[in-house]
Amino acid sequence: MTSKKASGNYSKVQSLIEKGHLHEASRILSSMLSKQPDLKLKDLLKHQEETYKYLIHYFIEGYADNSRDKMLDDIKATLNFINDSILRNEILIDSSDIYSSTLRFERVRKASMLSRLNEYKDAHSMASLAREAGGDLEPIKIEDEALMALFSYVWTMYGSSQEDYALLVDAVKDPNLPFEFKSQVISALMLGNLAYYDRKGMNALLDILEADLSQNISARALVAIVLIMAAHKNRVTLDSAIRARMSLWKDSIVLYRELREVVMTLIRAHDTQRISSKMQNEVLPELMKLRPEILKRLGKISEGADLEALEANPEWEDIMHKNGLGDKLKELTDMQMDGGDVMMLAFSNLKSFPFFNFTPNWFLPFSNTHHDVAAVAGQTGDLFSEILESEGVMCDSDKYSFIFSLATMPESQRQMVNSQMSAQLSQLKEALADRKLKSSLPEFDQETTRFVRDIYRFFKLFRRKDDFNDPFAAPIDFISLPILGDIIADNEILNLVGEFYFKRGYYKEALPLFLRLESDFDDKHLLWEKIGYCYNALGQLDKALEWYSKAELFHPDSQWLVKKIALCYRLLNKYKDAAEYYLKALEQDPDNYNLLMNAGHTLLESGNVNEALKHYYHADYVKPDKLSTWRGIAWAELLLGNLNKSLDYYQRIILIPESSATDRLNMGHVYFLLHDYKKAVASYIESARKEGYGLEKLQQAIEEDMPVLVKAGGTPEDLHLILEKVKYDL
Numbered sequence: 001m002t003s004k005k006a007s008g009n010y011s012k013v014q015s016l017i018e019k020g021h022l023h024e025a026s027r028i029l030s031s032m033l034s035k036q037p038d039l040k041l042k043d044l045l046k047h048q049e050e051t052y053k054y055l056i057h058y059f060i061e062g063y064a065d066n067s068r069d070k071m072l073d074d075i076k077a078t079l080n081f082i083n084d085s086i087l088r089n090e091i092l093i094d095s096s097d098i099y100s101s102t103l104r105f106e107r108v109r110k111a112s113m114l115s116r117l118n119e120y121k122d123a124h125s126m127a128s129l130a131r132e133a134g135g136d137l138e139p140i141k142i143e144d145e146a147l148m149a150l151f152s153y154v155w156t157m158y159g160s161s162q163e164d165y166a167l168l169v170d171a172v173k174d175p176n177l178p179f180e181f182k183s184q185v186i187s188a189l190m191l192g193n194l195a196y197y198d199r200k201g202m203n204a205l206l207d208i209l210e211a212d213l214s215q216n217i218s219a220r221a222l223v224a225i226v227l228i229m230a231a232h233k234n235r236v237t238l239d240s241a242i243r244a245r246m247s248l249w250k251d252s253i254v255l256y257r258e259l260r261e262v263v264m265t266l267i268r269a270h271d272t273q274r275i276s277s278k279m280q281n282e283v284l285p286e287l288m289k290l291r292p293e294i295l296k297r298l299g300k301i302s303e304g305a306d307l308e309a310l311e312a313n314p315e316w317e318d319i320m321h322k323n324g325l326g327d328k329l330k331e332l333t334d335m336q337m338d339g340g341d342v343m344m345l346a347f348s349n350l351k352s353f354p355f356f357n358f359t360p361n362w363f364l365p366f367s368n369t370h371h372d373v374a375a376v377a378g379q380t381g382d383l384f385s386e387i388l389e390s391e392g393v394m395c396d397s398d399k400y401s402f403i404f405s406l407a408t409m410p411e412s413q414r415q416m417v418n419s420q421m422s423a424q425l426s427q428l429k430e431a432l433a434d435r436k437l438k439s440s441l442p443e444f445d446q447e448t449t450r451f452v453r454d455i456y457r458f459f460k461l462f463r464r465k466d467d468f469n470d471p472f473a474a475p476i477d478f479i480s481l482p483i484l485g486d487i488i489a490d491n492e493i494l495n496l497v498g499e500f501y502f503k504r505g506y507y508k509e510a511l512p513l514f515l516r517l518e519s520d521f522d523d524k525h526l527l528w529e530k531i532g533y534c535y536n537a538l539g540q541l542d543k544a545l546e547w548y549s550k551a552e553l554f555h556p557d558s559q560w561l562v563k564k565i566a567l568c569y570r571l572l573n574k575y576k577d578a579a580e581y582y583l584k585a586l587e588q589d590p591d592n593y594n595l596l597m598n599a600g601h602t603l604l605e606s607g608n609v610n611e612a613l614k615h616y617y618h619a620d621y622v623k624p625d626k627l628s629t630w631r632g633i634a635w636a637e638l639l640l641g642n643l644n645k646s647l648d649y650y651q652r653i654i655l656i657p658e659s660s661a662t663d664r665l666n667m668g669h670v671y672f673l674l675h676d677y678k679k680a681v682a683s684y685i686e687s688a689r690k691e692g693y694g695l696e697k698l699q700q701a702i703e704e705d706m707p708v709l710v711k712a713g714g715t716p717e718d719l720h721l722i723l724e725k726v727k728y729d730l
Helices: 009-019 022-033 039-060 068-094 098-109 113-133 138-155 162-173 179-195 199-210 215-231 233-238 240-251 253-270 272-298 307-312 314-322 325-337 344-348 359-363 371-377 381-389 396-407 411-438 442-461 484-488 491-503 507-517 524-537 541-554 559-571 575-588 593-605 609-622 627-639 643-653 661-673 677-689 694-711 716-729
Strands: none
Touching: 009 022, 009 068, 009 233, 022 039, 022 068, 039 068, 068 098, 068 233, 068 240, 098 138, 113 138, 113 162, 138 179, 138 359, 138 371, 162 179, 162 199, 179 199, 179 215, 179 359, 199 215, 199 240, 215 233, 215 253, 215 442, 233 240, 240 253, 240 484, 253 272, 253 442, 253 484, 253 491, 272 344, 344 396, 344 442, 359 396, 359 442, 371 396, 396 442, 491 507, 491 524, 507 524, 524 541, 524 559, 541 559, 559 575, 559 593, 575 593, 593 609, 593 627, 609 627, 627 643, 627 661, 643 661, 661 677, 661 694, 661 716, 677 694, 677 716, 694 716
């Protein structure tokens, strides 16, 4: 919501309510309401103030009152409602955001919950008859439009009467109304609640969940509840009635299982951007690079050729494995089998159809009988019908994208897509069937995945997504969820979520989970390594060392640990300690080139130049003629005064195309120390002329190296004159 236009008093009042300073909060609210014509809010505030005064009076008089805490929570909830309503009214005046526009339209129409429900029920009855008769799409269109109108009403019904919410819940419980209706009510309640915390709307969702209508309905209701709680933790924490309802869930094994699935699905959704980025930046570019080579090896393929032959060709598989693409594709397949959303990128460019201009359509369960789909569905053939009806293959939003995009294709292209997808569909269905067998609540799990992906696409791809607060902007902190966090935050899920984050590089999110596990974890040294690695990745090197060192006590011979400790010391500029650990690592792997080089660098930085040089020469023996090795040798020989040896290596280095301005600078130093001032000037000029370097950087580098050059026998005065010559000749 565009809350930037709202009064700065909103946040202040919110904070006062949370702290229990209700007198001051009421005073500010009264002042804010004096500028608004909402008489209902003014009366409500006056009633709350009177109730609060009586509560305080009876407390001071010493009367026992078991309901005092509940009354306080109710007063806080009402004051928050008034504060939200003032904000909402202020935004509504001139805001162009889609929520405000929809609410203004609803107020102009002056519809009621009862009228909206009756309009939909009547339209549904007529549409059902039309489907049985076949052919006439007009009644179906009227039903679809009535459902959209109901969605808009429910989405913006904040502040409605308790009777309206009761009517809505009763309609959802009606066995004669379809799943599409019930799911859209849940989505609308969720969307409205994400905008403004709605106590009545939250209770309505809890009523729907606890009615246990079906696994599909329960999945959608629980997803909505968890997202609302994550968005409004403080409000739910203050609401004793909501907390009391949810506390009853603690003894339900089924609800624990369902909550766990919802939380894991929401956490996986956060990984969608990384998966899409990997596909866009790594997999697709590599596929494009492979195309010429594939065509060259397999011969030119005409437009009508059998593409299945290309897919099955072992030569193509060899090419993919040689450039690493095969591993990347396998990784993406594994992500999909783990529940990762690999379809997001493919369908992200297919959300520009007019269908997606309307908010309700992003949450609508797929139906072949929808009036926008019905005319197209008959043209796509049996395979496409099978794809669209398959559980778990695509989320509903993507199914609509898919069928609308098919409608724009020529028949020949549709046939080609048909042939290409046949094998893939059967493989995917096998994998999904396997996952279904492993699940104790397969329908719940599949519906949860579909619904979360639809929600994710809405907040990431809707053309007016900036009008909404994105619940996926940050990973869900499930531990901090009121009541629910306590229900599911056992060691098993802490470890499961922690490993999920850790494996995918979300170290900031994994760290608090691992720290919470630390006291009860069996293989403590393995957990300590991961905690250390998280701190390491987050740049907190001292803490990383602390945890690595704890793990080292249990596993002193771990090569991985030794190298990590060495790296931390090196990054902390503790070169002597770093060298000690690199030398320890070399004891187990004496010919490891990287270890030899790192040992050389840290020995050099710690002042042990002779030992550093030995390791550089050893590295050169293991991997001859590497530029980085020659640089180490050349600089170490310079520091030891072996200028001719140093010069020999720098002369080799500058012949390599990858050599840098710094290499020419260092060679200039050697010529300077050898008193060959002409060549020193020439080398410095070459350094300055290297792209991106220049005279200023050259002067700065010479100034930094001055102590080394003076120690080696040069004088600042001589070097100054040489630099003056460089300036004249540049």
